[in-house]
Amino acid sequence: MSTRASETFDPALLAVLSNRFDAIVREMTNTLLRSGRSAVLNMARDFSCTIVTGDNRLLAAAEGLPVHISGSHLQTAAMTELHPEYREGDAYLHNDPYLGNTHHADHTILAPVFVDGEHLFTAVAKAHQADAGNSLPTTYMPFTADIYEEGALSFPCVKVQSDYRDIEDVIRMCRRRIRVPDQWYGDYLATLGSARIAERRLKELAAKYGSEVLKAFVEEWFDYSERRMRHALSQMPSGRYIGSGTHDPIPAVPDGIPVKVIVEIDAEAERATIDLRDNIDCVPAGLNQSEATAINNVTTGLFNVLDPDIPHNAGTFRRIDVLLRANCVVGIPEHPTCCSMATTNVADRLINATQSAFAEIGDGWGLAEGGNGMGIGWGVVSGADWRRGGAPYVNQLIIGSNGGPAGPTCDGWLTWALPCAAGLLYRDSVEVDEQKYPIHVESLNIVTDGGGAGEHRGAPPARIVYGPKHDPMTVAYVADGRLNPPRGVRGGLDGHPSYAALLDLDTGVEQELPTLGQREVGPRERVVGIDAGGGGYGSPLRRDPASVLHDVVEGWVSRHAAEEIYGVRFTGSDSDDTLAVDAGATETARGSS
Structure with missing residues (x-):
């Protein structure tokens, strides 16, 4: 551990600058939230912003979604490797899961920030798209065997701006292939604006303090973060802890997808090693993890059981080793493996398996499993709105509610959303969704007895019923947890399983639907969904x-x-x-x- 910076750097200035970088990321976030056009951005906040150093180390992430942020440095590394001539005014569009991105639906803008001709930082703004050009109107394609069948537009770190001006060829490609081109372009401008706001603020910060001070701060901040992580790991019992789970079966994988996480804590060496190599090969479906999400999700599971005040940056990551292998369902995918759903489902299973593994230590450690997968309440709805001239619409709804996991000191969060979001996603306004899209939400209720019982109770999920107002609508959903619901730990009970059905309004009959699927819903039909409840922690008789x-x-x-x-x-x-x-x-x- 370096002591060079800590001997000379003013600790008060360290606090000021760490909060200043955090504030810049929060301003990036507010810019994207306020100016995004699709509901998935301007209501649900399915995006994340980070600042990475010029030499590709994650520096600041503020309230970025866990599944998005930890791999930011992999994307900036692709930029510096593929474009050695990058310069001020450039920006790059990157959504390639083989080059450090999460999945194709997450369009990322990378903007290098120069101070006095030196590349000091890269602003990173990643935004989930309502439509990414897939062969079907959804950004989640669980049944596709490869990226060709997936059909998404792929940008392996492609320059999209030069000298602060759009490269129109790239813009035309997106507008031609994406079903809602004006909505996409509005979201593109919001994401680009977020990165450019960061560029402006970082230049102002450098003008105030000087680039040498900022470079010294970066090294001390990473050293401080590493010290915090070392201390946290030194307080844990050394041992080998194994977590596991199984994604529900789908046609391409009829036995489901087992997930195994092996965590080794060496308290004396103050290191954590997370081994994912003992898992099956990539599957012919869209459920494979990308390298970024495999790393993001197991580190999230580890952070969930540590002091929440520990910074999440490259200094912290010095103490964590994540072991992956090529062509593994939770490893490093090889082209043309499909990673369409890398940010959910198996991703959620990884987080659950990691955090619940620590419950093996004993009472007071670990977490139960949280509600996972995106059911009917998270469906991607699409169709033609004939009240508005037959204009096409595509949007992901985020009005469902998985139950959060119970912990050793508290009940699960009702606002958990998903393990890979950990309460940081916002839920849509039902009223605004109904104004923007031709849908009607019949009901949204908490499920009684939906949370896993325990000394601390898992949070219950929601039951939702909705459908089209007038014309047929397609709903694509990717639930998980019907056959393998979130598990409790230390004697806590499992959470409520997920459920999906189609309700005939004329007969009142509900027809249960598969775990994952796409369904056309008529005006006299409604989809019914129940998300998964969180598992309980400890015996219910101790509550x-x-x-x-x-x-x-x-x-x-x-x-x-x-x-x-x-x-x-x-x-x-x-x-x-x-x-x-x-x-x-x-x-x-x-x-x-």
């Missing part, structure tokens, strides 16, 4: 009876489950506000269990 009472009153837990699973007995009625815990009867009931 505070007052917390059980609260859950019953709120409708999150039924009185039947409170009595049968939690062993809590009550007096009074939940219909007239007289419900109360019978402490003596509860103690007796729990003692006999």
Whole structure:
């Protein structure tokens, strides 16, 4: 560990500059949120911004989605390798999963930032697209065997601006192939604007403090971050911890996709090694991880069980080794392997397997598994809006709600969304979705008894019902967790399984749908979906009876489950506000269990 910078760098200035870089990333984020055109950006915030050093080390990420950010340096490395003549005013469009990107739907703008002719930083803005030119109107293609069948436009770090001006050939390619060209171009401008805002602010920062101060700060900030990570790892019990899970079966993989994560903690050496090599080869489907997502997701699982205040940057990553192999479903994919869904499903399984592995240590360690996969409430809807002249529309809805995992000190978050987002995605406004697109949301409710029971309870999922207002609509969804729901740990119970169905409004009959699929929905039909609930942590018989009472009153837990699973007995009625815990009867009931 270097002590050079720490001996000379003012600690107060270190704090000021670390927060200043963070503030720049937050301004990038606000720019994209406020100016993005599609709902998936300007409501759901499915994008992330980072700052990377000129020599390709992740420096600042603020509130970027975990699945997006840790591989930013892989993308900037592709830029510096493929374009050695890059210069000020250039910008690059990069969505290639074989060169450090997540998946084709995440269009990333890379803008090198120069100070006095020196490339000091690269601004990185990554935004999920409502449509990426796939062969079907969805950015998630679970059933495609390779990228040719996937059909997405692929930009392996292609220059899209020179001297701050668009290269029109690239823009024309996108407008020709993407179903909603004006919406895409608006989102492109928002992403580009986010990167250019960072460029402007970084130049202002360099003008104020000087490039030499900023370079010294970078080294000290990385050293400080490494010290924090070393300390955290030194406090963990050394050992080898194994986490596992299985993605539900799909036609191309009828036995499902097993995932195995081996984590070795060496407290004395203050290192963590995460080995993913003991997994199956890539599968002929879109569920394979890209290199970036494989790394992002297991490091996310590790960070989830550490002090949340530890910075997430290249200094921290010095203490983590992630072992991958080529042609592995959770490793390094080889062209033309399809990674269309690299940011969810198997990605979520990786995070769950990593964080739950630490529960092997004992009480107080690890997390349960959180709700995973994107069900009906996360569907990509498309069609023609004949009320607006037959204009095509494509957008991903984010109005579902997976339940968060319980931990050793708290219940799961209701706002968890997905393991790969960890509460950082926003949920759509139903009213705005209904204004922008020809859909109608019939209902959205929390599922009673949906969270895995435990001393700390997993969060319940949501049940959603929606469909088209007038004309047929296509809904593509990629749920997981119907056969293999999120698991509890340390005696906690599993979360509610996912569910998808098609409701006939005339007959009232619900026809269950496959785990993943695409379905045309008519005006007299509705899709019905239940996301997966979070797993519980610890025995339900250890849960505070007052917390059980609260859950019953709120409708999150039924009185039947409170009595049968939690062993809590009550007096009074939940219909007239007289419900109360019978402490003596509860103690007796729990003692006999």
